[in-house]
Amino acid sequence: MIPPDTNTEEQTEMSTAGGPSEQAQDAPDLSALGVKEGAGHAIKVAGLHAYYGSQHAIKGIDISFPANEATAIIGPSGCGKSTMVRCINRMHEEIPGARAEGEVTLDDVNVYGEGVDVTTVRRMIGMVFQKPNPFPTMSIFDNVAAGLRLSGTKSDNLRERVHRALRAVGLWGEVKNRLGEPGTGLSGGQQQRLCIARTIAVEPEVILMDEPCSALDPIATLKVEELIDELKSRYTIVIVTHNMQQAARVADSTVFMLDGEVIEHAPTKDVFTNPRDERTERYVTGKFG
Amino acid sequence: MSLTSFAPIDPRRRRTDKIMRGVLLAGTLIALIPLVLILYYLLHKGLGSWSGSFFTTDPNGNFLGDPGGIRSAILGTLEIVALASLISIPIGIGVALYLTEYGKEARFANVVRYFVDVMTGVPSIVFGLFIYIVLVKSHIGGDFTGWKGSFALSLLMLPIVVRAAEVVLLLVPSALREAALALGAPRWRVITRVVLPTALPGLITGSLLAIARGMGETAPLLFTVSVAFGATSDLGAQMNSLPVQIYNDISSPRDVIIARAWGAALTLVALVLIINLIARAIARRSRVA
Amino acid sequence: MQETRHQFREDLKGLERQVLGGLDLVIQQLDRALEAVSYQDVELAAMVVADDDRIDGRYLEVHQGILSLLARQAPVAGDLRIVAALLHVIRCIERMGDQCVNIAKLVPLSGYESPKDKDILDSIERMGQLARSQLSQAKDSLGTRNVELAQDLARQDAEINRLNRAIFKRAVEIGDELDMREWGMFMILVARCLERIGDNTVDIAEQVVFVVTGLFREMADSPTASEAARSA
Numbered sequence: 001m002i003p004p005d006t007n008t009e010e011q012t013e014m015s016t017a018g019g020p021s022e023q024a025q026d027a028p029d030l031s032a033l034g035v036k037e038g039a040g041h042a043i044k045v046a047g048l049h050a051y052y053g054s055q056h057a058i059k060g061i062d063i064s065f066p067a068n069e070a071t072a073i074i075g076p077s078g079c080g081k082s083t084m085v086r087c088i089n090r091m092h093e094e095i096p097g098a099r100a101e102g103e104v105t106l107d108d109v110n111v112y113g114e115g116v117d118v119t120t121v122r123r124m125i126g127m128v129f130q131k132p133n134p135f136p137t138m139s140i141f142d143n144v145a146a147g148l149r150l151s152g153t154k155s156d157n158l159r160e161r162v163h164r165a166l167r168a169v170g171l172w173g174e175v176k177n178r179l180g181e182p183g184t185g186l187s188g189g190q191q192q193r194l195c196i197a198r199t200i201a202v203e204p205e206v207i208l209m210d211e212p213c214s215a216l217d218p219i220a221t222l223k224v225e226e227l228i229d230e231l232k233s234r235y236t237i238v239i240v241t242h243n244m245q246q247a248a249r250v251a252d253s254t255v256f257m258l259d260g261e262v263i264e265h266a267p268t269k270d271v272f273t274n275p276r277d278e279r280t281e282r283y284v285t286g287k288f289g
Numbered sequence: 290m291s292l293t294s295f296a297p298i299d300p301r302r303r304r305t306d307k308i309m310r311g312v313l314l315a316g317t318l319i320a321l322i323p324l325v326l327i328l329y330y331l332l333h334k335g336l337g338s339w340s341g342s343f344f345t346t347d348p349n350g351n352f353l354g355d356p357g358g359i360r361s362a363i364l365g366t367l368e369i370v371a372l373a374s375l376i377s378i379p380i381g382i383g384v385a386l387y388l389t390e391y392g393k394e395a396r397f398a399n400v401v402r403y404f405v406d407v408m409t410g411v412p413s414i415v416f417g418l419f420i421y422i423v424l425v426k427s428h429i430g431g432d433f434t435g436w437k438g439s440f441a442l443s444l445l446m447l448p449i450v451v452r453a454a455e456v457v458l459l460l461v462p463s464a465l466r467e468a469a470l471a472l473g474a475p476r477w478r479v480i481t482r483v484v485l486p487t488a489l490p491g492l493i494t495g496s497l498l499a500i501a502r503g504m505g506e507t508a509p510l511l512f513t514v515s516v517a518f519g520a521t522s523d524l525g526a527q528m529n530s531l532p533v534q535i536y537n538d539i540s541s542p543r544d545v546i547i548a549r550a551w552g553a554a555l556t557l558v559a560l561v562l563i564i565n566l567i568a569r570a571i572a573r574r575s576r577v578a
Numbered sequence: 579m580q581e582t583r584h585q586f587r588e589d590l591k592g593l594e595r596q597v598l599g600g601l602d603l604v605i606q607q608l609d610r611a612l613e614a615v616s617y618q619d620v621e622l623a624a625m626v627v628a629d630d631d632r633i634d635g636r637y638l639e640v641h642q643g644i645l646s647l648l649a650r651q652a653p654v655a656g657d658l659r660i661v662a663a664l665l666h667v668i669r670c671i672e673r674m675g676d677q678c679v680n681i682a683k684l685v686p687l688s689g690y691e692s693p694k695d696k697d698i699l700d701s702i703e704r705m706g707q708l709a710r711s712q713l714s715q716a717k718d719s720l721g722t723r724n725v726e727l728a729q730d731l732a733r734q735d736a737e738i739n740r741l742n743r744a745i746f747k748r749a750v751e752i753g754d755e756l757d758m759r760e761w762g763m764f765m766i767l768v769a770r771c772l773e774r775i776g777d778n779t780v781d782i783a784e785q786v787v788f789v790v791t792g793l794f795r796e797m798a799d800s801p802t803a804s805e806a807a808r809s810a
Binding site for chain 2: 005087091094096119120121122123126127129131133135136137146147149150152195199202269
C-alpha cells in the first residue's frame with residue numbers, strides 16, 4: 001500500500017520559490033482588496049478640447065464612461081485617443097505647451113474645476129502605460145508601495161495593502177519570496193502586472209490604460225486581459241488600444257475616434273457586427289487606418 | 290545576384306584601407322607621446338622625493354637645510370576643494386534639476402543653459418581675479434583666505450557639475466517621471482524619490498570629475514589664497530595648497546626644492562587619478578550613465 | 579495603389595462567386611428535374627441524381643473556404659455578416675440540391691403509363707416555373723445586395739405555398755382508382771419538394787436583408803395570406 005503523500009504542498013511551495021517561472025501563477029484574487037464589488041464610479045467627459053500649442057488635437061468630445069464597465073477607445077494613429085485619455089487624469093497638461101478645456105466629471109466633481117488638487121485627481125484616476133515602467137531603484141515591494149508613498153497617503157497597514165494588491169493582480173505566487181528584489185528583474189508581462197498592482201494599491205476609482213498590452217507577448221497579453229475582466233467588477237476601466245481584437249474581447253462598449261472627434265460610441269458587439277457609421281465600418285474592416 | 294558573383298575586394302581599396310589605418314594609428318601614437326612623456330617625467334623626477342617625511346612634514350620656507358615636506362599643501366588642497374565641492378555640487382545639481390524638470394524649453398531656461406556653457410569656457414584666472422577684486426581687495430573677512438579660494442574654485446566647478454548633471458538627469462527615462470506623476474505625486478517628490486535616486490550614480494560620477502578638475506587649478510588660488518607655508522586648517526587664514534606649492538617651488542634655485550615640486554606634482558596627479566578611478570568604478574556599477 | 583487587405587477582399591469575393599455559382603447549379607438541376615417529371619425521362623432523372631455530387635462538392639469547398647477565412651482574417655462588421663450569410667446560403671443550396679434529387683428519384687417510381695390529371699400537371703408546371711424564378715431572383719438579390727428584391731421573394735413564395743395546398747386538395751379529390759391515387763401521391767411529393775425549394779429561397783432572401791441591414795427578421799408566411807389561399 002502506498003502511503004499518502006503528505007509533502008505535496010511543501011514541494012509546490014519550494015518549486016515556486018526558485019526561478020521566475022510563470023507556471024506558478026495564481027488567478028487574480030480581487031476579494032483580497034478592500035474595494036467592494038460594484039464600487040466603480042462613472043466618468044463623464046463634456047465639451048473637451050485639447051491643444052498642443054496651437055494644434056487643436058481634441059475637438060469637442062462628449063462621452064460617458066459607465067461605472068464598472070470597460071470602455072475601449074479605438075481609432076487610427078493620431079486620432080487623439082491617447083490625448084483624450086490623458087486629459088481625464090490631467091496628465092496632458094504636463095507636456096510643455098499643452099492645455100485642455102472642458103469638463104471631466106467624476107462623482108459630480110469636475111477635475112478641471114477651480115481649486116481641485118491635481119495630485120488628488122491622479123490618485124482617484126490611476127493610469128497604466130504602454131511600456132511597463134517599474135521604478136528601477138526600487139524593489140518589488142517598494143514599487144507597489146511607491147504609489148502610496150509618492151502620493152503621501154498615510155497608511156498604517158502598508159505591508160498588507162501591498163500584499164493585497166499583488167494578490168489582486170495574480171502576481172503573489174510568483175513574487176512572494178522575492179519581494180526585496182528589483183522590480184526590473186521580472187518578465188515584461190510580470191512587470192506590467194506589477195505596474196497595475198502599483199496603480200491599484202492606491203485604491204483609485206477609475207483605471208485608465210494606454211495600450212497596456214502593446215509591449216507584451218500574446219500569453220502575457222491574455223493574462224492582462226483576464227485581469228482587466230476581473231478589475232471591471234470593482235473599477236471603471238478605460239482602455240486605449242490599437243488592437244481591435246483586444247477591444248472586441250475586453251470591452252463592454254467601444255468608442256471610435258477620428259481626427260480628434262468621437263465618431264461612434266456603442267456596445268462592442270454592435271461596433272463589430274453592425275456599426276452605424278460608414279467610417280467605423282471602414283476602419284474595423286481594415287479598409288483604412 | 291548570387292553569392293558566387295561577389296567580386297573579391299579591389300586591391301586598390303585594400304591598400305587605401307591599410308594606408309588610412311596606418312595614418313590614424315600614427316596620429317594616435319603621436320598624440321600619446323606627450324602623455325607618456327609627462328607620466329615618465331613625473332615618475333622619474335617626482336618619485337624620488339616621496340618619502341615618509343614628505344607627507345608628514347610641512348614646508349618650512351628655510352633657505353638652508355631640509356626644506357620640509359608638503360603636508361600642509363595636501364591638507365590645504367583637500368580642505369579648500371572640499372568646501373568648494375560643498376558649495377558647487379548642491380547648487381550645480383539644483384540648477385540642473387531646474388533645467389530638466391521645470392525650465393525645460395522655456396526661454397529663461399535656455400538663457401541659463403547658454404550662460405552655463407559660457408562659464409565652462411571662462412579661463413580659471415578670471416574667476417580668481419573676480420574673487421580677488423570682490424572679496425580680497427575689499428578686505429571682506431580678511432585678506433587672502435582659504436574660503437575665498439574655495440569660492441573661486443566653486444565658480445569654476447559649478448558649470449561642470451551643471452553640465453554633467455543635466456546630461457545624467459536627461460537620461461532618466463521620462464516614463465518614470467510620468468509613472469510617478471500619474472500615481473499622484475507632486476513634482477518635488479517625483480524628483481526626490483524617483484529622479485534623483487535613479488540618476489545618483491551618474492551624478493556622483495559627474496561630481497567627482499568636477500572635484501578632480503578643481504584640485505588641479507592654480508590661478509584662482511594664487512589670487513585668493515596666495516602662498517603660505519605654515520600648516521593651518523583654518524579656512525579663514527591663508528592656506529597652502531598643492532598647485533600653489535608647485536608654482537612656488539619650481540622657481541627656486543635649490544635643487545632639492547625643485548625635486549619637492551616634482552613630488553608634489555606627482556602627488557596631485559595621483560590624487561586626481563584616484564578620484565577618476567573611483568568615478569569610473571561607480572559608473573560601471575550603475576545602469577544610467 | 580492596392581486597397582488594404584487586398585488578398586482578404588479577393589478571397590471573400592471568390593467565396594461569394596462560388597456561392598452564386600452554386601445557385602446556378604441548383605437552377606440547372608431544377609430545370610432538368612422538372613423536365614424529367616414532364617417527359618417521364620428516367621435517364622435524365624438519373625443524371626440529376628448523379629450530378630448532385632457537384633453541389634455537395636461546392637458546399638464542402640465553400641465551407642472550408644469560410645473556416646479558413648475566419649481563422650486567418652478575423653472578419654468583422656459587414657464582412658462578418660457576409661461570411662455568416664454565405665455559410666447559411668450554401669447550406670440552403672445543398673438542401674435545394676437534395677430536393678431536386680428527391681424530385682428526380684420520384685420519376686421512375688411514378689410509372690410510365692399512369693393516368694394523369696391535367697390540373698395537377700399544370701399546377702406542378704406552374705410551381706416549377708415559380709421555383710425557378712424565385713431561385714433566379716434570390717441569386718440576383720444576393721449578388722446585388724438588393725433588399726427590395728429579397729422582400730419581394732417572400733411575397734412570391736406565398737403563391738407556391740398556395741399551389742402546394744391546391745395540389746394536395748386536388749389529389750385527394752381524384753383518388754378513385756388505385757393507379758390515379760398512386761400517381762396523385764407522387765405528385766404531392768413533387769409539389770412538396772418544390773415548396774421546400776421555395777422556402778429555401780426565402781431563407782436566402784432573409785440572409786440578404788441581414789447582410790445589408792444587420793437585422794435578422796423571419797419572413798414567415800403571414801397567417802392572413804394562407805387563410806386567403808385556403809378559402810380560394
